Structures are given as structure tokens and as C-alpha cells.
Amino acid sequence: MDTYDRAKAMTAFLQVFGSETDPRTFAAEFEDSFFGEYPSVRTALDEHIDGLGWRTALTKFHQEQGIADHDLRWNYESVEIQFREIFDIVHHADRVYVFHK
Template sequence: MEHNDTPNTNQHEQPEAREVESTPRTAPLIYVASLSDYNNGELHGRWIDARLPVDEIHEKIIAMLAASQDPGAEEYAIHDYEGFYQFRVGEYDRIETVHAIAEGIQEHGEPYAAFVDLVGTEDASLDTFEDCYRGTYPTLTAFVDQFVDDMGWQQEIEKFGQRTGLGPYLSIDYSDLEMALRTEWDVIDGEAGVHIFTR
């Protein structure tokens, strides 16, 4: 069973989010099982698409329990899941919560799963995700390169260097900038690359 300080950028527009393709290997699915059957040593349950409307998911769970050989089958638990990336679905997570996460994954893929894992199910929503998400990049270095380019810092340094004659002595410390970004922003490693979130 799978239980399983950036530089001040206020004066500039932040770089546009760039999202790397991260289609889930499978749709977000949950395996819901009858607890009474499980406690009696029997496996009785069914896989359900967590993207379905909540009412429909509950109907499928009720139908699964009704089909049990145990006439007293009334309780259930989520005993397995697929398509949620690194997010761990709990045995007794509310169906409404699991459904909301599945919808976010359907729309945004792995980055949304990483976001929920980062902030927790109580604080996660599509709105907060869209406010915080800055994109997915192959590496943090690739993001920093794009960040510097979007902010126009290299061009400003070159202009200043030309005016002052200090050009040969001026450069951006990309290594320190990466460290600053990791300190002030959330950088989550994933299958598709690194997911960047502001706090």
C-alpha cells in the first residue's frame, strides 16, 4: 500500500511563470475498500476516479459497500492511490479534500501536487496555487538564468559598466543568487524539474 532573501524585486515585474509539461502518468485514482471485509481478512473495494463529482464518488463507495459479502459493511478507507505524484493520500482523508486535490492535479499536473504537499491540504486551493506558482524549470540554474534575463539585470550592469568603465569588474554571482532564491522562495524538486513558489 502506498502511504507512501531573494534580491528585492518590488520595483520590477516578476518573471512570467513558465510551466513544463507534467501530465500525470495516470489519472488521480483512489482504491476505496470496505473496512469490515478487510478486518475479516477479505479484500473488497474498487478503484474510483477522484476527479468525479464528490456526490458520484460517494455513490460509488456506497455501491461498493452494498456489494460486500458482509451485510454489516458500512465503513471504508482509502487503501491505495495513483496519479497524485509525491502527495500522500491518507487512509481517512475526506473525499472532498481528495477530490479537490485531484482537480488541481488535472489542471496543473505535478506542480499542484507539490504545492499541496508544501502548504498542506487546509491551505491549498487553486487560487493560492496560482498566486504562488512561478513555473517549473529543468533546473534551478535555468530558472535563475531566466529570472535575471526577465528582470533585465545583465543589461543594467552592462550599461553601468559602459558609463563608468567598470564593466570588466562587474558580474552577477549566480551561485549566491541561487542560494538566496532557495532561502526566500520554495524550490521543490519533482519529476518534471524544479517547481518554484513564492512565499
């Protein structure tokens, strides 16, 4: 992340943790919490699904069982509920910033 993007991400971080953040430890708290910057929540969810290995597992299941790709779809609403239990999502400057809770 370049300096300009980092500044936007830090601004988004302050929207979530601003009143709780100690100025002396701000940078470390930001680094510990920052998960990623995305163009949309859907993109963040897709990366999360990939990171958990779910997409690979589902592809393998499709192949093993002879199930067409269009017969099984992600329930993004359910995935987002689970995602929001782990992460805070901030919309800022036309981007989506994700932070560990």
C-alpha cells in the same frame, strides 16, 4: 502550462503547502503562489536575473566601461540565497517548481 504539467506543478505545490492548504481554496492558492516550472535551478535563477533587469544593466555596464564579459561573472550562490528568501523551490518529476512564499 498543459494539464499534465499542471498536475505535476500541483503535486509539487502540495509538497510545500500541503498541510496548510484548504481544499476549498486549493486552486486559488496554487495560482497565487505558482511562479514557474524549469529544467533546473540555474534556469530559474537566470530568468529571475533577466526579470529584474540585472543582465541588461550588466551588459550596459560592460559596454560603457569597456569591461570584457569574462571579467565579471554572476555569483549564482548569492543570487540563489536571495531567490530562496522570496521563493520555495521544489524538485519533482525531473523538474524544478518555484512558488512564492
